[in-house]
Amino acid sequence: MADTTEKETPKLLINVEFSDGLETLIKDEVLKKREGRSCAQIKLEETYGGSPATIRHLAEYIRDNCIKSKPELFYDKDGVRPGILVLINNDDWELFEEDGIDKHDYKLENNADVVFISTLHGG
Amino acid sequence: MADTTEKETPKLLINVEFSDGLETLIKDEVLKKREGRSCAQIKLEETYGGSPATIRHLAEYIRDNCIKSKPELFYDKDGVRPGILVLINNDDWELFEEDGIDKHDYKLENNADVVFISTLHGG
Amino acid sequence: TMEPADQLSRNEIQRFSRQLVMEEIGVEGQLQLRNSKVLVVGTGGLGSPCAMYLAAMGVGTLGLVDHDTVDHSNLHRQIIHTAGACGSSKVISARMTLRRLNPQCNVRIHDQLLDSSNALQIMRGYDIVIDATDNAATRYLVNDACVMLGLPLVSGSAVRLEGQLTVLNYAGGPCYRCLFPVPPPPDTVATCSDAGVLGVVPGVIGCLQAMETVKVLTGRKSMDSPMLLLFSYKAAQPFRSVRLRSRMASCAVCGDAPSITRLIDYVAFCGSGPNDKTPDLHIL
Amino acid sequence: TMEPADQLSRNEIQRFSRQLVMEEIGVEGQLQLRNSKVLVVGTGGLGSPCAMYLAAMGVGTLGLVDHDTVDHSNLHRQIIHTAGACGSSKVISARMTLRRLNPQCNVRIHDQLLDSSNALQIMRGYDIVIDATDNAATRYLVNDACVMLGLPLVSGSAVRLEGQLTVLNYAGGPCYRCLFPVPPPPDTVATCSDAGVLGVVPGVIGCLQAMETVKVLTGRKSMDSPMLLLFSYKAAQPFRSVRLRSRMASCAVCGDAPSITRLIDYVAFCGSGPNDKTPDLHIL
Ligand SMILES: [Zn+2]
Ligand SMILES: [Zn+2]
Numbered sequence: 001m002a003d004t005t006e007k008e009t010p011k012l013l014i015n016v017e018f019s020d021g022l023e024t025l026i027k028d029e030v031l032k033k034r035e036g037r038s039c040a041q042i043k044l045e046e047t048y049g050g051s052p053a054t055i056r057h058l059a060e061y062i063r064d065n066c067i068k069s070k071p072e073l074f075y076d077k078d079g080v081r082p083g084i085l086v087l088i089n090n091d092d093w094e095l096f097e098e099d100g101i102d103k104h105d106y107k108l109e110n111n112a113d114v115v116f117i118s119t120l121h122g123g
Numbered sequence: 124m125a126d127t128t129e130k131e132t133p134k135l136l137i138n139v140e141f142s143d144g145l146e147t148l149i150k151d152e153v154l155k156k157r158e159g160r161s162c163a164q165i166k167l168e169e170t171y172g173g174s175p176a177t178i179r180h181l182a183e184y185i186r187d188n189c190i191k192s193k194p195e196l197f198y199d200k201d202g203v204r205p206g207i208l209v210l211i212n213n214d215d216w217e218l219f220e221e222d223g224i225d226k227h228d229y230k231l232e233n234n235a236d237v238v239f240i241s242t243l244h245g246g
Numbered sequence: 247t248m249e250p251a252d253q254l255s256r257n258e259i260q261r262f263s264r265q266l267v268m269e270e271i272g273v274e275g276q277l278q279l280r281n282s283k284v285l286v287v288g289t290g291g292l293g294s295p296c297a298m299y300l301a302a303m304g305v306g307t308l309g310l311v312d313h314d315t316v317d318h319s320n321l322h323r324q325i326i327h328t329a330g331a332c333g334s335s336k337v338i339s340a341r342m343t344l345r346r347l348n349p350q351c352n353v354r355i356h357d358q359l360l361d362s363s364n365a366l367q368i369m370r371g372y373d374i375v376i377d378a379t380d381n382a383a384t385r386y387l388v389n390d391a392c393v394m395l396g397l398p399l400v401s402g403s404a405v406r407l408e409g410q411l412t413v414l415n416y417a418g419g420p421c422y423r424c425l426f427p428v429p430p431p432p433d434t435v436a437t438c439s440d441a442g443v444l445g446v447v448p449g450v451i452g453c454l455q456a457m458e459t460v461k462v463l464t465g466r467k468s469m470d471s472p473m474l475l476l477f478s479y480k481a482a483q484p485f486r487s488v489r490l491r492s493r494m495a496s497c498a499v500c501g502d503a504p505s506i507t508r509l510i511d512y513v514a515f516c517g518s519g520p521n522d523k524t525p526d527l528h529i530l
Numbered sequence: 531t532m533e534p535a536d537q538l539s540r541n542e543i544q545r546f547s548r549q550l551v552m553e554e555i556g557v558e559g560q561l562q563l564r565n566s567k568v569l570v571v572g573t574g575g576l577g578s579p580c581a582m583y584l585a586a587m588g589v590g591t592l593g594l595v596d597h598d599t600v601d602h603s604n605l606h607r608q609i610i611h612t613a614g615a616c617g618s619s620k621v622i623s624a625r626m627t628l629r630r631l632n633p634q635c636n637v638r639i640h641d642q643l644l645d646s647s648n649a650l651q652i653m654r655g656y657d658i659v660i661d662a663t664d665n666a667a668t669r670y671l672v673n674d675a676c677v678m679l680g681l682p683l684v685s686g687s688a689v690r691l692e693g694q695l696t697v698l699n700y701a702g703g704p705c706y707r708c709l710f711p712v713p714p715p716p717d718t719v720a721t722c723s724d725a726g727v728l729g730v731v732p733g734v735i736g737c738l739q740a741m742e743t744v745k746v747l748t749g750r751k752s753m754d755s756p757m758l759l760l761f762s763y764k765a766a767q768p769f770r771s772v773r774l775r776s777r778m779a780s781c782a783v784c785g786d787a788p789s790i791t792r793l794i795d796y797v798a799f800c801g802s803g804p805n806d807k808t809p810d811l812h813i814l
Contacts, residue, residue: 019478020408021436035482036752073434074452085474087488092474094491117476119426120403120410122438123294123380123450135775140760143692144720196718206714208758213535215252215758217775224769240760245689245722246576246664246732260602267726268690270764293735295579298609303729318544321632325582328630346612348605406552442551445587446740449579453733457763460728468766475768479741482555482752484759485769 009014012053012110016062021118022084025073030066040066041070044108053122055086055093056104058114080116135167135176135233139185145207146239149161150195153189163189178209178216179227181237202227203239210238248306248352250281253424258350262304276304279480282463285309285372287360287388291438291448292378292402292455294326299456301344301351305463308344308351310443312358322446323438360486362509365391371437374462376455376529377401381520384437384513387444389414390509393500400458402451405436407444407479409451412490413458413474415500424501425492432518450477483486532590532636533805534565538794542634546588559748566747569656571644571672573624575722575732576662576686576739578610583740584670585628585635592628593636593656596620597643607722607729643804644668646793647676660739660748661685665804666719667796673698673706674793677784682746687738688732689720691763695738696774697754700746703756708785716802734761748769771778 016039018026020099025040027088030040035093044053056079073081080086080101086093089112097103108114138188139162143150144189146161154166157167167176167184179202196204202225208214209226220226229238253530254262254276271279284305286293288396289312299309314336316327324336331339337355341492344353352499356368360379369391370377377388385401392399398416425427461467472490499506513519538546538560549555555563568589570581572694573596585592598620600611608620615623628637640652644663653659653675661672661683669685676683682700687693699705712732738759745751756774783790 019476020410021406021441035754036478036480037417059450073431082428083426083434085425090486091489092491094494096487112506118434118436119428119430120405120408121380121382121435122405122441122443123288123290123378123403123451142745142760143694144690144725152759157764158470159764196715201558204715204718205712206710206718208709209693213770214773215775241718242714243687243689243692243694244576244664244666244669244714244719245725246572246662246687246736253717257602262606263603263607264722264726265728267724268642268728270691271728273727281768295609295737299733302606302609304606305592319547322546322586325579325586325631327631330630346614347609349613371672407554419618438548440551442548442555442745444549444552444741446744449583449737450734450741452731453579453737454768456730457728457734460730461763466764470766473766479745482754482757483771484738485771487762487767487769521577 006043010046012046012102012108014042014044015111015113016040016042016109017113017115019115020120022116025068025070026066027068029104038081044085052107054104054108055088055114058105058108083119084116085119087117089113090115133169135169135231137165137167137181138234138236139165139181139233140236140238141162142238142240143243145197146237148193149189150189152233177227177231178211178229178237181231182227184209204240208240208242211241212236213238251277253277254280258304265303268468271464277407277492279304279460280306281375283309283372284374284376284459284463285311286376287311287380287384288378288380289324289326289336290320290378291323291443291445292405293340294297294324295449295452296378296402296455296459297344297346298326298347300459300463301348302352303456303460304348305409306352307354309354309356309368310337310340311358311360311368312340313357317460323443323448325449335378351405360387361414362387362512365509366394369397372397374398374400374459376459377420378439378452378455379520381458381518383516385520386429386511386515387509390499391508394509395422398462400455400462402455404448405438405443405449407447409477410446410460411451411454411475411477413462413467416462416472417469418492420499421500422492423499424491424497427468427498429516435518439462444479447477447479452461465517517527535561536559536630537761540566542588549587552645552707554750561743562748563588566658567591567593567656568658568660568743569595569653570619570660570662571595572662572664573608573610573620574581574604574664575607575688575727575729575741576736577624577660578608579733580622580662580686580739581628581662581791582610582646583737584743585637587740587744588632590636591638591639593619593652594624595640595642595643595644595652596624600722601630607727607732607756609733610638610797630688642672646671649793650678653681655745656681656686658682658743660743662736663804666713666804667800669706670713670799671793671796674790676782677705682741684742684746686735688735690779691728692724692732693731693735693761695735695742695759695761697742697746697751700751700756700774704775704777704783705784707726707774707783708781711782711801719771723777728763731761731763735770
């Protein structure tokens, strides 16, 4: 049971990585290099308006707090912008989309690993 | 507490993989293909003569029960033969050698992952 | 064109002896390579090693599509082209190198910009297609044509210090549009020209494209869950394999009720084309 | 020999522009490559792509050691050699290809079998050594000479459908003898000649050797725990990175009290040499 009397609101800790160019969008103070990868630990509320935190809450948090400029290069009106692949615990987030439920509404657990990757087109 | 009254002796289940040619030494009936890798699940006793099961017990078990022929190509008088690298939970087993304690005496836990890899010399 | 063979020549037995001794290739696999027709779209950083290894390993017919000419700034990564070929047609330069490597390989060149008017005609008759292109519009074009022709697509890409590899439209797996139904905004697409690329990065991915092609041609490609391989020069663990979605029933081209049944205008669809310079934004 | 340069020529700026735009290389990194001397031991399956990409990317001086001649059975994987070079010296054939790719690269050839009598002399003066050899005895020889000369060693190997890669004798990491103090029994050592090899497998590893070399030369190689990269054609996840031990204080050549302080007889040590045919055991 969550104890909400005096203490801080419970938080979720999400391990986020930005890859294949997306890291250039993110503020330097947010990024930590971990074994040559660009990572960030992001604290979310456990619930937003009574509902559990989802990928959408994470992406909106990043858009609002972590992007240097041009948040639309990360998140457009419909969600994470086209051309960004999202991995949840190292699997394509589409594997978690259930019938009729958008993948943005995937519920995050504490300590989840989320990777945002830009698709590459060059060669 | 281990209950040794009526039931089977407790067992350790070890996930073993043979790689880079070593799989050709192993009996077909022992090997299972898992995502293109040559694996085996090996059951060890929790203890041997009162001492916990180690890599040496695992290697001797393999030598005695899993090798098609020529066990000396896997295990010589001193242990796992030269030219075989052993990974415990995906790390070089040498990382687990402690002062004065041979790496063969590393204690195995239930569900440990052990990989035996032949060094390659060709090019 | 090459007649299908049902046995290897003495010359081939000698040349491919190191592949013939392995049960995973063997005479049967070598004949499958010999009787295969592979189309490599793009003879740049990815297409260079990919085409060279496919020819060297014994693929019988290799098609090359490219409309470009060799430039000095290509040479650090496009190892199929020599310094002396600067200014010449890429497919002609590439064919010369492939002939030097394996004179028995039948190299067909298509010195054209692949577009909606010619793609199906060029691609028809091949067994598998390698996407070694350098822009989003051509990637959607190649994908849609592969779906329409029922061809597996070995897709690779590389920019800066990163690379990506996946086999598409194969064994119930996704096509490119299943993964990316909506094209990225043009100003988010980095090219090798403006973002740069380390020469060996497309080298690694191009080799792996040749490897995946051999797996498909010899029937050794796993039908299990489709995977995406991610490569990063800077990471302590430079490779990562990721499980991908299956084919999407909702896909506009390979789905259950496709809305795209003939090739469209891909430059309009993506908002930029193969010849566009990327806006000077220096972001990916 | 080449004088060290402190700026790039116009030709180099054009040729390497795609590498110059990246901060991880840039002008400084490109000059480091330009002023580096890299020795590639072996111009076979691993040495072919490795030397080609190093020359293409702008390494200034590239040494090649090999005593062998090109054989038809090499061509499926040794893409530095053309079919027309069969019968010729490998280092001469390799130099011809490298000159075509980058005439500015200074290629030094050593048309010799590397052995204890000549190794230190050949290797001295290089900044880094690539082990692209094909037998255990030469691997111990190259390792010991690198330790004695204080040179990092980029070690690659490939047989059948598997490959291995690691950087040795670098930043407190292990040398080859730290990993393998005792040589393997000769009848457990598979060679490409008898066990076979798929052409592109050494291609992948050779490219990755070139990549690791660039990291070391430009000072971008992580000093963190040493890693071994394992590659397998058949695995759904074809790469695996493994943490390795550090340098062993007990190592006979790089340890705190080395017993090997000059080169030994490596053929006797391993029980087989570079020219031996492996016994017909067909196991690895
Ligand atoms: Zn689709
Ligand atoms: Zn050592």
